[in-house]
Amino acid sequence: MKSKFLQIILLLITVNVSAQTTIENFSYGTPSGTIADSITNPSIGGSIWRRHSGSNGQATYLGTSLTYAGYSSSGIGGSVGFSFTANAAQDLNRSTIPYTSGNVYVSFLLSVSASGNMITNDSYFLHLMDTAAPTVFRARLHIRAGTTAGTFRIGLGKFGTATPDSTINYSLNTPVLVVMKYGFYPGALNDSVTAYVFT
Numbered sequence: 001m002k003s004k005f006l007q008i009i010l011l012l013i014t015v016n017v018s019a020q021t022t023i024e025n026f027s028y029g030t031p032s033g034t035i036a037d038s039i040t041n042p043s044i045g046g047s048i049w050r051r052h053s054g055s056n057g058q059a060t061y062l063g064t065s066l067t068y069a070g071y072s073s074s075g076i077g078g079s080v081g082f083s084f085t086a087n088a089a090q091d092l093n094r095s096t097i098p099y100t101s102g103n104v105y106v107s108f109l110l111s112v113s114a115s116g117n118m119i120t121n122d123s124y125f126l127h128l129m130d131t132a133a134p135t136v137f138r139a140r141l142h143i144r145a146g147t148t149a150g151t152f153r154i155g156l157g158k159f160g161t162a163t164p165d166s167t168i169n170y171s172l173n174t175p176v177l178v179v180m181k182y183g184f185y186p187g188a189l190n191d192s193v194t195a196y197v198f199t
Contacts, residue, residue: 022094022096023073024048024094025065025073025076025077025078026039026045026061026062026065026077026078026079026080027076027077027078028044028045028061028077028078029044029063030063031044031060031061031062031063031078035058037060037061037062038058038059038060038061039059039060039061039080039092040059040092041061044061045061048094049092049093049094050092050093050094051090051091051092052091052092052093053090053091054090054091055090056090057082057083057084057090058082058090059080059081059082059090059092060080060081060082061078061080062078062079062080062081063078064078064079065077065078065079066079066109066110066111066175067109067175068109068175068176068177068198071109071177073109074109079109084125091127093129099184100184101184102183102184103181103182103183103184104128104181104182104184105179105180105181105182106126106128106179106180106182107177107178107179107180108126108177108178109175109176109177109178110175110176110177110178111173111174111175111176112143112152112170112172112173113172113173114152114172124137124140124141124142124157124163125141125142125143126140126141126180127139127140127141128180128182136159137159138158138159138182138191138193139156139157139158139180139182139193140156140157140158140163141154141155141156141178141180141195142154142155142156142157142163142165143155144165146169146170147169148169150171150172151169151170151171151172152169152170152172153165153166153167153168153169153170154166154168154170154178154195154197156180156193156194156195157193158189158191158192158193159189166197168197170197170199171199174199176197176198176199177197177198178195178196178197178198179195179196179198180193180194180195180196181193181194181195181196
């Protein structure tokens with residue numbers, strides 16, 4: 001059985017001439033420990049988070065937060081966890097104001113744990129998309145098994161391009177701070193995607 005559990009805290013930050021900030025600390029109260037803890041449940045995050053495809057690997061609200069020294073959203077609110085599935089994994093979205101220029105930054109805390117075999121193929125867990133076209137993933141972050149036991153690697157891609165893995169192995173069960181930058185540039189497919197991972 002392949003399963004991987006991912007827990008994130010998400011902070012969307014945009015930097016333009018007039019910067020806009022969206023913060024998600026997953027502060028939805030005490031989880032019940034049941035299927036009702038789906039992040040799409042209207043009594044939890046369902047007024048903000050919506051499923052747009054897939055049905056497996058349900059994103060579940062967790063009442064505990066990840067921590068990372070020096071990160072402003074560390075230890076605040078809760079988090080979201082999910083298990084990777086072989087196919088048809090659940091894709092969720094949260095709308096923000098539309099962006100068409102400048103740079104958009106997304107930062108979050110990430111902790112990956114595994115039981116059984118780690119996934120050997122890239123599996124994306126976060127993407128930026130056009131709200132008018134939910135299948136157009138402008139940027140994707142992927143994870144896969146690391147080259148040594150107890151580790152994972154992060155991959156990055158844009159649109160339909162391949163996702164090269166980082167050459168760095170990150171430890172399982174240890175929170176890292178990830179900052180993804182999406183830059184808008186004139187011309188078809190000229191936009192840039194960059195990821196910074198802090199351990």
